[in-house]
Amino acid sequence: MPGFPGPFGRTVSKQPDRLFAQPLAQVPDFAFNEDVVRVFPDMIKRSVPGYPTIVENIGVLAGKFAQPHSVLYDLGASLGAVTQALRRHVQLEDCRVIAVDNSAAMVERCREYLHAQDAMFQELLPVEVIEADILALPLQPCSLVALNFTLQFIRPEQRLALLSRIREALLPGGALILSEKLRFEDAEQHALLGELHIAFKRANGYSELEIAQKRSAIEKVMLPDSLEQHRERLLAAGFSQVVPWFQCLNFASMIALP
Numbered sequence: 001m002p003g004f005p006g007p008f009g010r011t012v013s014k015q016p017d018r019l020f021a022q023p024l025a026q027v028p029d030f031a032f033n034e035d036v037v038r039v040f041p042d043m044i045k046r047s048v049p050g051y052p053t054i055v056e057n058i059g060v061l062a063g064k065f066a067q068p069h070s071v072l073y074d075l076g077a078s079l080g081a082v083t084q085a086l087r088r089h090v091q092l093e094d095c096r097v098i099a100v101d102n103s104a105a106m107v108e109r110c111r112e113y114l115h116a117q118d119a120m121f122q123e124l125l126p127v128e129v130i131e132a133d134i135l136a137l138p139l140q141p142c143s144l145v146a147l148n149f150t151l152q153f154i155r156p157e158q159r160l161a162l163l164s165r166i167r168e169a170l171l172p173g174g175a176l177i178l179s180e181k182l183r184f185e186d187a188e189q190h191a192l193l194g195e196l197h198i199a200f201k202r203a204n205g206y207s208e209l210e211i212a213q214k215r216s217a218i219e220k221v222m223l224p225d226s227l228e229q230h231r232e233r234l235l236a237a238g239f240s241q242v243v244p245w246f247q248c249l250n251f252a253s254m255i256a257l258p
């Protein structure tokens with residue numbers, strides 16, 4: 001389905017997310033397949049509190065950390081929302097964006113959206129979209145890395161090695177921007193923010209059935225950590241400082257400095 005020009009010149013699919021609206025005999029594990037790709041812009045906006053603010057401001061933050069003659073990575077790029085924000089905010093000599101995702105369906109549609117952005121604006125940073133597993137991809141020296149709601153889909157035992165490789169690839173003065181759904185170590189706080197997240201989904205038009213079926217689809221494939229776990233792991237990976245810059249309910253984003 002062709003897209004239409006969205007806010008900030010972004011081209012987005014208009015299809016509403018009704019993937020979990022009908023009762024399913026068995027709810028399959030969530031995967032970034034063709035069906036999800038078709039509704040993804042609607043799904044992520046209605047499911048992640050603060051998502052549009054986070055995406056746009058990653059572009060703003062990149063304005064501080066991005067350096068000429070370097071690469072900016074968007075790892076787990078999906079449809080390239082972060083890549084598009086980077087290209088709206090960063091104009092530097094000999095700088096380029098590399099967007100990576102291991103879902104063929106995402107990569108195909110991401111390339112279409114970025115071509116549409118190229119057709120609408122001049123002098124955007126060059127971009128390359130790679131279909132690859134970020135756990136296996138060698139990283140070039142880079143000044144900015146975005147992991148926007150991607151790390152939570154990586155198996156927990158593989159997270160430290162990935163962050164260590166990112167830390168090694170980052171140039172002095174660069175940064176990793178890490179956005180994640182959070183778990184809370186205090187049980188009451190965890191329950192409260194979980195309930196409020198459900199209220200957010202309800203307010204965005206999801207039914208109780210949709211909320212319940214989506215939850216059982218993602219519970220084995222998306223495993224959130226607490227802010228404390230993120231901080232400790234980032235320090236163990238060699239980052240010197242972790243600065244949370246955004247939180248809305250149980251979703252947060254941090255800047256990790258090399």
Ligand SMILES: C[S@@+](CC[C@H](N)C(=O)[O-])C[C@H]1O[C@@H](n2cnc3c(N)ncnc32)[C@H](O)[C@@H]1O
Pocket residue numbers: 032044055075076077078079080081082100101102103106132133134135147148149150153154
């Ligand atoms: C929640 S989405 C990310 C959203 C996106 N960053 C944005 O801001 O719109 C997670 C993405 O990570 C990708 N992904 C998960 N594991 C991956 C891996 N090992 N290598 C590359 N991409 C991966 C998925 O295919 C999916 O597109």
Ligand SMILES: O=C(O)C(=O)C[C@]1(C(=O)O)C=C[C@@H](O)C=C1
Pocket residue numbers: 043044047048149181214215218222
């Ligand atoms: O926590 C949830 O219920 C979500 O739907 C979150 C989340 C995410 O954080 O990536 C999960 C899968 C979809 O990609 C969109 C949103």
